Amino acid sequence: MTADAEIQTILPALASGNVAVITGGASGIGLAAARRLAALGMKIVLADIGGARLDEAGRVIAAIGGAVLAVPTDVSKADDVDRLAEKAFGAFGGVSLLMNNAGVGDNPGKPWENRDAWKRLLDINFWGVVHGVEAFAPRMLAAGKPGLIINTGSKQGITTPPGNLAYNVSKSGVKTFTEGLAHALRNEPGAHLSAHLLIPGFTYTGLTEGATQKPAGAWTGEQVIDFMLASLMRGDFYILCPDNEATRPMDEKRMAWAIGDVIENRPALSRWHPDHKDAFAAFMKR
Ligand SMILES: NC(=O)c1ccc[n+]([C@@H]2O[C@H](COP(=O)([O-])OP(=O)(O)OC[C@H]3O[C@@H](n4cnc5c(N)ncnc54)[C@H](O)[C@@H]3O)[C@@H](O)[C@H]2O)c1
Numbered sequence: 001m002t003a004d005a006e007i008q009t010i011l012p013a014l015a016s017g018n019v020a021v022i023t024g025g026a027s028g029i030g031l032a033a034a035r036r037l038a039a040l041g042m043k044i045v046l047a048d049i050g051g052a053r054l055d056e057a058g059r060v061i062a063a064i065g066g067a068v069l070a071v072p073t074d075v076s077k078a079d080d081v082d083r084l085a086e087k088a089f090g091a092f093g094g095v096s097l098l099m100n101n102a103g104v105g106d107n108p109g110k111p112w113e114n115r116d117a118w119k120r121l122l123d124i125n126f127w128g129v130v131h132g133v134e135a136f137a138p139r140m141l142a143a144g145k146p147g148l149i150i151n152t153g154s155k156q157g158i159t160t161p162p163g164n165l166a167y168n169v170s171k172s173g174v175k176t177f178t179e180g181l182a183h184a185l186r187n188e189p190g191a192h193l194s195a196h197l198l199i200p201g202f203t204y205t206g207l208t209e210g211a212t213q214k215p216a217g218a219w220t221g222e223q224v225i226d227f228m229l230a231s232l233m234r235g236d237f238y239i240l241c242p243d244n245e246a247t248r249p250m251d252e253k254r255m256a257w258a259i260g261d262v263i264e265n266r267p268a269l270s271r272w273h274p275d276h277k278d279a280f281a282a283f284m285k286r
Contacts, residue, residue: 002226002230007233014097015041015096018042019042020033020097020099021098022047022101023048023075023100025101026054026056027057028221029200029224029225030046030101030102032224034057036222036225036229043066043068044067045069045087046071047071047072047084047102048070048072048073049072049073050073051072054070067092069091075127076123076128080131082135095147096140096146096147097148099198100133101151102124103124105167111165117166118166122166126174126177130177133177137149137185146192146193147192148194148232149185149196151174152198153175153178153198155240155254157173158199159258160258161271161272162272178196196236198241199238199239200241202243203220219241219244250284254271257270
């Protein structure tokens with residue numbers, strides 16, 4: 001773990017007393033971020049669907065010391081996220097880190113099935129991020145102070161493996177939106193606000209349901225956040241986390257193969273196509 005003073009020298013947005021707003025902050029990667037940022041002395045605004053888990057997360061963060069505000073919020077609803085911003089700015093006067101991290105992994109099924117479930121997933125995973133940026137970015141920009149917006153994407157939004165198409169669509173959207181956000185922010189005159197895409201690997205959280213113990217291949221939320229802080233200190237936009245199974249070279253090859261489908265005019269998702277299986281395996285071994 002990098003020393004706090006070094007982190008805060010390189011990343012002034014994370015100064016003690018500054019404010020971090022984290023959606024999906026009651027569990028998993030979001031809660032791990034809240035704990036680490038609270039330990040840096042930041043004030044924490046936890047936004048998550050209300051209930052016992054959010055209350056408990058508020059107590060966990062309060063026990064670390066410093067101020068915490070737990071705000072029941074459904075990120076799929078723009079009004080809820082606007083209200084979250086009112087409460088955060090009202091209570092603390094400024095926000096220097098926004099982590100749009102809330103997400104769900106329920107599988108609505110085939111492309112032609114369950115329109116309402118598809119819309120619900122996109123409303124949370126994609127529109128939740130947009131709502132966060134709309135509600136916070138203008139005021140963060142107007143403050144003129146160093147700030148960070150971190151949106152949580154997924155490798156599934158880049159290599160789009162068969163399994164949960166709606167999730168892949170939502171995370172592809174988060175990737176594209178965040179790339180455009182980074183471009184827009186760096187073209188805002190005088191802005192000290194930057195955007196970053198957090199791309200966790202397999203992480204043991206509430207989302208990776210079913211396991212009662214951390215699977216050997218998974219990272220913990222704490223590992224993801226330590227990696228995120230180290231990446232931010234390097235100024236990385238793409239925070240591409242490995243895990244205990246997928247190394248960075250493996251991820252690089254999988255991503256190169258995916259874009260190679262377009263360049264080489266292969267069938268869609270050729271990695272999982274019987275005619276291309278062997279070629280993909282040979283590519284990975286190279
Ligand atoms: N765990 C992994 O392996 C993994 C891998 C890649 C990406 N991610 C992404 O990381 C992010 C965090 O997920 P996690 O793994 O920590 O899972 P998690 O289930 O532990 O945490 C997600 C949190 O989001 C909250 N949430 C869900 N719907 C919400 C809504 N409408 N409004 C507000 N909050 C809502 C949940 O209540 C939960 O507390 C998600 O965006 C997820 O897609 C996770």
